Amino acid sequence: MDLRLPIGLVFTIYGLLLCGYGLFTKGASMYAKSLGVNINTGWGIVMLVFGLLMLFLAKRANKS
């Protein structure tokens, strides 16, 4: 089993989920906790990039 596949999947899903949730709750009062930063969207993008990178690496290894 190439471990990069499940790790890539988990973080791609998390990235999409948090990004979506962040956009959906834009301007919500709970972001006062994170000092006005919509941290769900921001961190969601970071996780999405990481997840996609892992999936890409797994796919490339699978080809060769």
Add this chain to the structure above:
Amino acid sequence: MTHLNPLLILAASTQSIDTSGFANQIDLHLIDYSILGIYLAFVIGIGFALKRQMRSAEDFLLSGRSIPGWVTGLAFISANLGAQELIGMAASGAEYGIMTSHFYWVGAIPAMVFLGIFMMPMYYGSKAKSVPEYLKMRYDERTRTFNSVSFACMTIFSSGISMHALADLLHALLGWNYTLSLVITSAIVLAYVLKGGLSSAIYNEVLQFFMIVFGIAPLAYIGLKDVGGWEGLVAKMSANNPAAMHSWAGTADTANPLGVPWYGILFGLGFVLSFGYWCTNFAEVQRALAANSMGAARRTPIVGAIPKMLFPAIVILPGMIAYALSSDAVAGGYAIPLKDGVPNYNQVLPSMIFHYFPNGLLGLALTALMASFMSGMAANVTAFNTVWTYDIYQQAWGRNKGDSQLLMMGKIATVVGIVLAMGCAFIAAKYNNIMSILQLVFGFVNAPLFATFLLGMFSRRSNNTGAFWGLVIGTTTAIVFHGLCFASGNAPGVKGAWISPLIEFPKEMSQGFWVAIVAFSTTFLVNAILSAVTKRTKSDEELRGLVYSLTEKQVADNDPWIMRPAILGSIVIIAAVILNIIFW
């Protein structure tokens, strides 16, 4: 403590995370539960995906030496990253400041590099299935039994204590039923270890490693933003607690946050405690033994050392920020929760998470805490079932047993181990003091073991008599010494001086360092002297591959030069030295 890490026993200094200060319970939303649910589905899924590969006892208990080096490397540090390590290190960051980094840059890193470069050729090359089995090959059955029985007991108790801590935390924070949280989290670990054996534990540890990093890292970001960036942190700390901003500057004497001078740090923490923990604890070494080649096995702890070196940024830094913010707290801003009027440092990490994280990120952080608990627990369980099956059961009753019987025993040991650990969790919940005593006793085991390994692996003269009596006398001396010394302000009892208050140390931390130093030195001397005055028990021929000077040096394999253990290890050491200088 998740892993019997003596360093942490000292660092956190309390056995269970005291959660009494959380008056308001936190509301989780659907998004938070979804994040937790997805994680749980993947963890169990990985176990089931590996099920087909589990054909023999060796597959189940040893992963058939099939796992790539980067995976075992990340699993190596994840196995140690229990929830209590995270909480304990954030607590120490708040209490001791940058000196906490000694647990990483002086403690962990050199020991991990040493294990990879110098010890792994014998561990992996001897084909020993476990740390106790190596002791049997190098010395004899007595020494192995001493180690396997004490290790098996320790693992169960430490699992139990960390299970208790997690269930307690979930109960206090989220209002979840204590027993139910305990049973469900254990059942999940049981499910994936039982299905996919050691491979499943190791693969999941890597997933858990990334979960922990992604779940906890945003804390440093928001915290820094709140405190006014690095400059803001430095300014607040210089005004309130300047000593907390230096790792070495105040160590000429004991007047520093740890209460330990520089030679105590180097020898006690940097040498005895860390090498004892990282180089002889089977729950750690087992990850490297599962690697698919000698090169990968030797790189395992060295690869793990790279992220380990950066961990202070996500665990210690938030602790320091918490201290800085509390030192001149504003209304509605973050402050460390108090208990009986004094800061309750163990609450730093959870209270910061709840203060700063909105729903969504909150679910991610809770999942990270859960993941850290599971990685530590699974590491203990997989180490326990291997030691039980090969070093205790097969040795005592199963010399003629076939592979399928050993596989069955490995699975039974997995279930029984988890059930026993749950029992210990309930005992811990009821009698906290008994667990503190046990914890302390466990703290005495690693230093003597490391002295035995050091002589065993690097001297061909050390013999069976020296090894066994060195361990017995060294461990006993440590216990007696602990009974004679205490930290200023502590009443005689569990924390020392239960025989007589003879020697006083400025802090619990320094007391712990010196107990370990005494344990190590006694074991080393007894082993060396007895070995010198009694006959050799094994010839050079018998010690081939077990002692460094009698082990063939590995010829460079096909790895690129940068991946050679000695080169990679040197780079890691240089980086650690640079970090020490930067934060001097």
